[in-house]
Amino acid sequence: MAEILSLEFMRLAAVAGVASALALSVLGVYVVLKRVVFVGLTLANVATLGAAAALALRMPIELTAIVASLAAAAALAASTASRRLPPESLIGWGFATASAVTILILSRTPGDTDAMRLLFGNVLAISRAEAVMAVGVAGVVLATHLVFVKRFVLVVFDPDTARAAGIATGAWVLLLYLTIGAATAAAVHETGALLAFALLTLPAMAALLATRALRAAFVLAPAIAVACVLGGLILSFVWDLPTGPFTVALLAAAVPAAAAFDRLRR
Amino acid sequence: MKHADPLLRFDDVALGYGEVPVLTGLSFHICRGEFLGIVGPNGSGKTTILRAILNLLKPSAGSVTWSGRPTLGYVPQRERIDTIMPVTAMEVALMGLAPRLGPLARLRPADREAARRALDRVGVGDLGARLFRDLSGGQQQRVLIARALASEPGLLVLDEPTNGMDLASEHAIVELLTELNRNAGLTILLVTHLLPIVLNAASTILLIEDGRVLYGDAEDVLQEEKLSQLYRTPVRLATVGGRRTLVVGASNG
Numbered sequence: 001m002a003e004i005l006s007l008e009f010m011r012l013a014a015v016a017g018v019a020s021a022l023a024l025s026v027l028g029v030y031v032v033l034k035r036v037v038f039v040g041l042t043l044a045n046v047a048t049l050g051a052a053a054a055l056a057l058r059m060p061i062e063l064t065a066i067v068a069s070l071a072a073a074a075a076l077a078a079s080t081a082s083r084r085l086p087p088e089s090l091i092g093w094g095f096a097t098a099s100a101v102t103i104l105i106l107s108r109t110p111g112d113t114d115a116m117r118l119l120f121g122n123v124l125a126i127s128r129a130e131a132v133m134a135v136g137v138a139g140v141v142l143a144t145h146l147v148f149v150k151r152f153v154l155v156v157f158d159p160d161t162a163r164a165a166g167i168a169t170g171a172w173v174l175l176l177y178l179t180i181g182a183a184t185a186a187a188v189h190e191t192g193a194l195l196a197f198a199l200l201t202l203p204a205m206a207a208l209l210a211t212r213a214l215r216a217a218f219v220l221a222p223a224i225a226v227a228c229v230l231g232g233l234i235l236s237f238v239w240d241l242p243t244g245p246f247t248v249a250l251l252a253a254a255v256p257a258a259a260a261f262d263r264l265r266r
Numbered sequence: 267m268k269h270a271d272p273l274l275r276f277d278d279v280a281l282g283y284g285e286v287p288v289l290t291g292l293s294f295h296i297c298r299g300e301f302l303g304i305v306g307p308n309g310s311g312k313t314t315i316l317r318a319i320l321n322l323l324k325p326s327a328g329s330v331t332w333s334g335r336p337t338l339g340y341v342p343q344r345e346r347i348d349t350i351m352p353v354t355a356m357e358v359a360l361m362g363l364a365p366r367l368g369p370l371a372r373l374r375p376a377d378r379e380a381a382r383r384a385l386d387r388v389g390v391g392d393l394g395a396r397l398f399r400d401l402s403g404g405q406q407q408r409v410l411i412a413r414a415l416a417s418e419p420g421l422l423v424l425d426e427p428t429n430g431m432d433l434a435s436e437h438a439i440v441e442l443l444t445e446l447n448r449n450a451g452l453t454i455l456l457v458t459h460l461l462p463i464v465l466n467a468a469s470t471i472l473l474i475e476d477g478r479v480l481y482g483d484a485e486d487v488l489q490e491e492k493l494s495q496l497y498r499t500p501v502r503l504a505t506v507g508g509r510r511t512l513v514v515g516a517s518n519g
Contacts, residue, residue, distance in 0.1 A: 151369045164320040164340040165365035
């Protein structure tokens with residue numbers, strides 16, 4: 001353990017991974033309860049598209065990824081059901097478009113290493129600046145949700161009543177989506193879209209299965225996420241496995257484990 | 267009208283969405299202490315009136331005026347709430363205080379006491395620790411009414427509060443609302459598609475049917491001839507066990 005932590009790249013990976021795990025898993029509770037888990041996948045792919053465009057156009061990669069993800073988050077928050085199409089169809093359109101355009105851009109962009117990192121992430125290749133950015137974004141997101149938790153819960157639980165009480169429901173939903181967009185974009189560049197999506201959805205699923213109280217789910221989800229991220233980093237290093245997919249596998253295993261725990265408890 | 271203190275007045279109001287009119291020439295008022303039942307089939311414009319009362323829809327003509335706008339306690343259609351969220355009945359009741367407290371305020375012991383009192387008032391004080399999703403439809407509706415009462419509203423607005431309930435639960439909810447109106451003096455506006463729901467509870471009734479409107483004191487509106495004309499089918503009123511009941515399509519005799 002001491003040997004692992006003596007490595008600078010492992011320490012940076014741990015710091016950035018824990019920061020992203022904390023922010024995404026808290027947001028994930030809302031994402032799962034609002035039944036919009038694929039918002040996370042779409043935003044992760046839009047962030048990757050932003051990063052790919054920035055790579056091709058020689059612009060700041062992290063900043064462009066966050067701006068792209070925030071713009072997509074705002075569009076998804078503003079989308080409403082029409083008589084002919086449900087809002088989920090826009091999420092599907094965004095996912096397909098972002099994925100295809102990213103690959104098209106990267107196919108014409110020199111530098112395979114950067115392209116592969118954009119697509120799949122590499123938590124072990126995080127720079128100090130990237131770790132600082134991950135901590136900064138996670139800090140803002142967590143502080144926002146800690147301060148306004150009651151308002152977010154009301155707007156997600158019963159938007160009709162919130163609206164009737166004069167609460168600007170649209171603005172709160174926009175803020176929720178913007179925080180999801182920012183946290184996802186910050187994580188995508190370090191971890192790749194797959195791990196960012198997994199951190200957004202799987203810890204929240206496990207926590208909601210293992211506990212019967214919302215308050216407890218907001219505590220348990222980040223605990224599961226952090227345990228899996230740190231466990232994934234250490235065990236993948238020891239067993240020489242790819243860190244991102246191995247961490248996703250741990251997060252995925254947490255869901256049936258939580259279901260089994262819930263069944264045993266009854 | 268028996269009540270002389272108008273709280274809300276609709277004068278020759280037209281309501282609609284974009285260029286599509288839903289209701290025109292609508293005039294009625296709600297007085298303090300009144301129980302107004304707005305009754306009409308799905309798509310008749312009841313929810314549109316509700317949206318105007320909740321200030322979510324501006325009239326395209328006419329005026330909606332308040333005489334000292336009270337705190338509104340709103341009880342939405344129960345089916346509109348996604349019960350997947352693991353919140354307790356107490357947490358739901360506390361949500362009723364959120365608009366008054368503002369986004370940054372922290373809950374005080376007095377707020378918890380207000381929510382507990384509201385749960386007690388509607389007869390579910392012992393269910394505060396239970397998850398909202400685990401309660402029966404009738405219990406959930408009582409918790410939603412408690413949430414609206416927690417803010418000590420001047421007007422309680424309910425949208426189809428008995429939808430999807432069995433007869434006993436439906437009766438219990440209507441009895442609860444009648445008690446809140448008659449004994450506590452709470453002003454109530456209830457929207458429903460079923461006239462029998464408000465038959466014995468409402469002091470004033472607004473009936474909407476196929477664009478036609480019938481409005482007035484319950485005693486004036488609930489006349490067999492007027493109802494038969496409005497619904498274009500024979501309607502008979504009878505009293506059973508001291509309570510009014512309705513028979514539709516019945517022949518004389």
